[in-house]
Amino acid sequence: MKHFISIQSIPRESIDKLLDRAEQIARHRPTGRPLSEKILGLLFFEPSTRTRMSFESSMLRLGGQCLNLGGAESSVMKGETLADTIRVVDGYVDAIVLRHPRIGAAQLSTEFSSVPIINAGDGAGQHPSQTLIDLYTIRQSFPLDGLDVGLLGDLHYGRTTHSLAYALAKYGVTIHTISPKGLGFPLSVKRSLTRFGACVVEHESIKEALPHLDVLYVTRIQRERFPDPASHYDTLHSYRITPELLSNAQKHLIVLHPLPRIDEIDPGVDVLPHAKYFEQAKNGIPVRMALLLGVMK
Amino acid sequence: MKHFISIQSIPRESIDKLLDRAEQIARHRPTGRPLSEKILGLLFFEPSTRTRMSFESSMLRLGGQCLNLGGAESSVMKGETLADTIRVVDGYVDAIVLRHPRIGAAQLSTEFSSVPIINAGDGAGQHPSQTLIDLYTIRQSFPLDGLDVGLLGDLHYGRTTHSLAYALAKYGVTIHTISPKGLGFPLSVKRSLTRFGACVVEHESIKEALPHLDVLYVTRIQRERFPDPASHYDTLHSYRITPELLSNAQKHLIVLHPLPRIDEIDPGVDVLPHAKYFEQAKNGIPVRMALLLGVMK
Amino acid sequence: MKHFISIQSIPRESIDKLLDRAEQIARHRPTGRPLSEKILGLLFFEPSTRTRMSFESSMLRLGGQCLNLGGAESSVMKGETLADTIRVVDGYVDAIVLRHPRIGAAQLSTEFSSVPIINAGDGAGQHPSQTLIDLYTIRQSFPLDGLDVGLLGDLHYGRTTHSLAYALAKYGVTIHTISPKGLGFPLSVKRSLTRFGACVVEHESIKEALPHLDVLYVTRIQRERFPDPASHYDTLHSYRITPELLSNAQKHLIVLHPLPRIDEIDPGVDVLPHAKYFEQAKNGIPVRMALLLGVMK
Incomplete structure (x- = not known):
């Protein structure tokens, strides 16, 4: 593996x-x-930060x-x-670990770099090392x-949900999407998932979906992303995960979140x-240790 | 010693x-x-910074x-x-070395941390590693x-003066406070000092106190903290340490300051x-080396 | 060599x-x-950044x-x-590697420092480690x-051009300056160069100078530095290096730039x-490795 850009590839x-x-590393830290x-x-x-x-x-x-x-310096x-x-x-x-606001920035960088590039988030594109951590935690x-x-x-x-969905498709997982109107998967992501046979x-x-789930992956809904700001408080509230809500879940359900969490x-x-x-x-530590060894060793 | 939060404890x-x-470290750097x-x-x-x-x-x-x-990132x-x-x-x-604007933040953090916490300043609370340096320098x-x-x-x-006063109380030191009206110790600090028998x-x-002192510990007075801004220049001037002023001090007097100093x-x-x-x-180096060894070794 | 402040000295x-x-280091990285x-x-x-x-x-x-x-912290x-x-x-x-907005800051710092100071740019003064890199690349x-x-x-x-000109004077190089009116060498630099016999x-x-050159060293012209903002676009355009322009250069001409480049x-x-x-x-890596070894070893 030279670069690490997208989970599909x-x-x-x-x-x-x-x-x-990563599991081996978690058990016996490499000396x-x-x-x-x-x-x-x-x-x-x-x-x-994290x-x-x-x-x-x-x-x-x-x-x-x-x-x-x-931080501030990158603006220079x-x-x-x-x-x-x-x-x-x-x-x-x-x-190089690269985070960039533009989709495709990591892929583009591979054309100019003589050293491996790891994509740590390219706009609304992917965040594939987070996906490895998610899969590892589910496993x-x-x-x-x-x-x-x-x-x-x-x-x-x-x-994070785009990268994760692409990966889950490789494992025959049934993906349940739960999102407010207007904040579902973009058409491009849906099409890719269909192409992968997901x-x-x-x-x-959430109430409708919850009883069927083995894993619930929660992500933040930023206020400014809301198509209809008026409905914003009610909607956020209805997507909030509480102990009461989880009493309707299967006993073995696990809840994940890429963090930071605010109120969700x-x-x-x-x-x-x-x-x-x-x-x-x-x-994140053993998984990223495995990844770094993968690209540099 | 697991955590290092307050000098009193x-x-x-x-x-x-x-x-x-710390003295040993200063003499023979550990190999x-x-x-x-x-x-x-x-x-x-x-x-x-420092x-x-x-x-x-x-x-x-x-x-x-x-x-x-x-820096900027922490705001994220x-x-x-x-x-x-x-x-x-x-x-x-x-x-973890933690500096936080809220009093008690370091103490609170110990409840959630599996690793040692070192308090590097919690609002107007304490700054206990600075106190170790102060004591070391006096010694x-x-x-x-x-x-x-x-x-x-x-x-x-x-x-820094709160932490230092608590520590000095343990050594039977007579503490002379010298501050403009309204900028003396808070009541809570005074009460604690009384409780410790200080x-x-x-x-x-300063002129009144100076001839009695073995040590003069100077700290900055920030302009915006002044109860009466009009009197500000005169007051600052009267608290300024100059060679002329020190001609009235004991020969062996030492002057300390946690730095940075501006005009004081x-x-x-x-x-x-x-x-x-x-x-x-x-x-700061040998003292903090001793502290880091104390919590991690 | 204790400090590394100016190339003239x-x-x-x-x-x-x-x-x-530096050449040795580039060939065999020190172990x-x-x-x-x-x-x-x-x-x-x-x-x-760079x-x-x-x-x-x-x-x-x-x-x-x-x-x-x-970054932000230095303001503190x-x-x-x-x-x-x-x-x-x-x-x-x-x-200490020091970059400071004031000319002479690095020189001043040597008076207070017990450790070597390396000047990494002092205002419109010098940037001597960049000059070493420039000379190395020409060589x-x-x-x-x-x-x-x-x-x-x-x-x-x-x-960067001031430091480089001082250095080139030591090698009997003919210096061709190519700059818009008002943005030529300051009088103080000209005088120093004359004194060095440059x-x-x-x-x-650029068209007039180009056919004579072995090396073309390009630097940025910041818009806000323009004496006459109205003429700014035309002027910038006439100083831009393009493949067409270079077709009039000698075959062996090399083009350098301290980077970052924007449009030039x-x-x-x-x-x-x-x-x-x-x-x-x-x-920059082998040259600065040689420099760091020079001041610390």
Whole structure:
């Protein structure tokens, strides 16, 4: 594997291998600093904290070093083309983790980079390393094949749900989409899923979908994305996950969330056995360690 | 020692041990990179440069690594609760240095963290690692017991003076407070000091207090904190430390300042033997090295 | 070599030695982590990305560590004098790379620092490590002595061209300046060059100068620097480097640029054998590695 751009283009066997490697790493942390001579460049043209920190921590755990180009500074480079930035930075580092507001930015960067590019989010496009973490966390509870997985929230702009849906399609999962009107999957995502032979069931109400689910994947709905701001409070409320709501779920249901969460999951849920989102965040380390080893070793 | 939150809760013997260890470190820098497998997370929700840099340098000197969540980026996380942030970040690092604008934030964080928390300033609360540095620097000149220590400046909002006063109380020090009207210790600090059996003498004029002092600890008075802005220039001027003023001090008096200083100490003082504030800043390294070893080793 | 402040004050033999060392490093990357116990402080009071990243990467490649004081945070320190900042930070690190908006800031800092200072740009002053990279890149194509080098763009405010001109004077190079009216070398730079015995030929048109050149060094002209904004578009256009323009150049001409470039070089030039600016950027690593070894080893 040279670059890591989109989850569709990676065969299921390669995904399984990466997840297996992550499991081994979680059990026995690798010794001997396998990436001790390597530098990871973090190019974040959009703010991020946990994705960046999680990649940095993973790199440091492998004995490597990190070079940050982030926050306010990235604006300095805005005058130049992404192609020029990549052509310069690839001389400073051994791999680049890129977050960019434009769809396709990571793919474009591969044309100019002599070092591996890892896509850490390209606009409303994809966020494939998050998907690896999601799959890994589900696998800790169930085998992936044939599950019923609910994707809840803003599925229009939410890149994590796009990447995850593409991956789940590889495992014969039934995808239940649960989103307000106007915030369902974009047509392009729907078409891709159909092409992959994915089974997608659309719901507008969480209550209707909940009893069928093995996994509920919650994402944030940003207020400014609402087609109808007037209906906004009622709608948000009806999509909120509470202990009461979950009393109608299957006992084995697990709840995931890419975090940060604001109001969409009641803190009362944190103590229920359903809640797996903090484990999910911690799983970022072994999964991204496996990924970094995959592209640099 | 698991967490390091407030100076009151640490017995005098533990403080002495930490300072002794710092002295050893200053004499013989530890070899063998004792924290080489560790990552220190720096969570600064308020701007800081020297505290952060000093912790970072100390960690690097011990062979460890640092992970920064700071500056502009920290605002990204503001939407989520501190509890959630801590629960995620503690999966990335082996200890957390936290600066936060709210009193009690560090204490609260210990409830959610699986790794040690070091308080690097919680609003107008405390800044206990600075206090260790202050004590260490005084000890380089005199034994702590029974000294006369003047605390000058904004004692109302100045968290460094609160922490330091609590610590000095453990050593039978006479505390001379010197501050403009309205900027003395808050009632809560006064009550705590009384409860600890501290001997506190209040002054409004530096000239009155100066001849009695072994140590003069100067802090900044921010203009916007002034109860009466009209009187502001005259007052600031009367609290300014100059070579002329110090001619009335005891020969052995030492002058400390947590830095940065703006106008409160005349640069002419820098060359006098009284001036110890740059040594004090440098002492941050061995003291914080001892502290980091204390919580992680 | 203790500090590295200005290119004039370094004898030609020392420059040659540094460039030779950089060449060795480029051929055989040093092993054994020669700076493994060292910390490099990066004090950037002006935004920068590639200079900072390039120094950081060079330090990491040598096994050392970096401590950043940058971006938004540096403003926090603005209240205090540069002298105080240096006196504190030199206790945290083993060398300081300083970028500052004021001419002479790096020189001033040497008076207060116990560790080496490297000037990474002082206002419209100098940027001497960039000059080493420029010389190194020219040397990859030709021996330096007796060349014809064109400096194009804003020569008034462009510190990289000032440093480079001072250095070229040491090698008997003929300097061709090509800049809009009002944006030529400042009088002080001209006088210094005359004093060094430099041969300077002034041009207003690139077409006139181009056929004589072995090297064309392009820099950005910032719009806000234009004495006459009305003439701005026409002028910028006439200074733009395109494949058509270069068809009138000597075959062996090389084009350099300190980057980032915005519009001043057409992307069509990138694929021509003349284009050396991306190699130039990559050369930053071996050159700065040699420089860091020079001041710290």
